Amino acid sequence: MSNHKIEPNQWIDLYSDYLFNYTISRVSDREKxxxxxQDTFLAGLKSMKNFKGEASERTWLISILKRKIIDHYRKSNSKKGKAEVRINYNDSESEGDWLEERVADPFDKTAQDSLENNELGDAIHKCLDKLPKKQAKVFKMKTILEYETEVICNDLNITASNLWVIIHRARTGMADCLKENWF
Amino acid sequence: MSKKNKIFIPCEEANHVCDKNQYKEASLLEMIKLNIHLIYCRVCRKYTANNTKLTKALKKSEVKHLDTSAKNNMKKDFDKALKELNN
Structure with missing residues (x-):
């Protein structure tokens, strides 16, 4: 059963992007x-002994992260003045009109949409994991973080044409992988 | 660019322009050449279609990642904690 080992040295390289993406879709504030x-990684480090190896490291870290997110909302709710989220009514007459709250927000994404997006995000992460490390790194920097070509070249010490070859291979790999898993 | 400016480009170059175009970095001339190439090259047409699809999917998914400096900071703190734990 316990064939999952714990390897904290690699956590940040392997999981930080995944965890961050998971968090940002729920907290929607980059710094927070x-x-x-960060807290999740440190907490994971502290309670490494409790890791039984029944689930993969990533699942385990996600379960810690979920707790952290809940704690975050609890904390921000208990602060004075933010005790409850109130919808601002335009006039005092409509105050307490509950029906208005029930009307769906047309600007809100539908549940179906966000569900699909979550699945797509998972598929993308799965495919990124399959790519060779260097390709994945360059592809992430270029496509998701949207760095300039020059910045990446200086950062990784490669030439521009080198970069484009890597990008090309990564894109082909991603397209093939996503074709199987998503399209 | 040491090569002469040809209107007809090989597939390799067409793919390269197509990749660049996914990040809006292709010049107008390159785009014209790519489109001329796509008229007669089926393989590249397919590649271009796939590539565009990939870009759209990535955009739609709104996947967000940590930037490198933040990650490095995180690593530093984490290593410190790791050392403390081992000592």
């Missing part, structure tokens, strides 16, 4: 999300 991911 970053802090939560």
């Amino acid at each position: 999300a970053q802090d939560l991911v």
Whole structure:
């Protein structure tokens, strides 16, 4: 059963992006999300003994992260003045009109949409994991973080044409992988 | 660019322009050449279609990642904690 080992040295490289993406779709504040991911790693480190190896490391870390997110909302709710989320009514007459709250927000994403997006995000992460490390790294920097070509080249010490070859291979790999898993 | 400016480009170059175009970095001339190439090259048409699809999927998924500096900071803190734990 316990064939999952714990390897904290690799956590940040392997899981930080996944955890961050998970957090940001729930907290929607970059800095806060970053802090939560950081907390999760540290908490995971502390309770490493409790890791039984029944689930994969990532699942285990996600379960810690979920707790952290809940704690975050609890904390921000208990602060004075933010005790409850109130919808601002335009005039006092409509105050307490509960029906208005029930009307669906047309600007809100439908549940179906966000569900599909979550699945797509998972598929993308799965495919990124399958790519060779260097390809994945360059592809992430270019496509998801949207860095300039020059910045990446300087950062990783590669030439521009080198970069484009890597990007090309990564894109082909991603397209093939996603074709199987998603399209 | 050491090569002469040709209107007809090989598939390799067409793919390269297509990749660049996914990040909006292809020049107008390159785009024209790519489109001319796509008229007669079925393989590249398919590649371009797939590539565009991939870009759209990535955009739609709104996957967000940590930037490198933040990750490095995180690593530093984490390593410190790891060392403390081992000592």
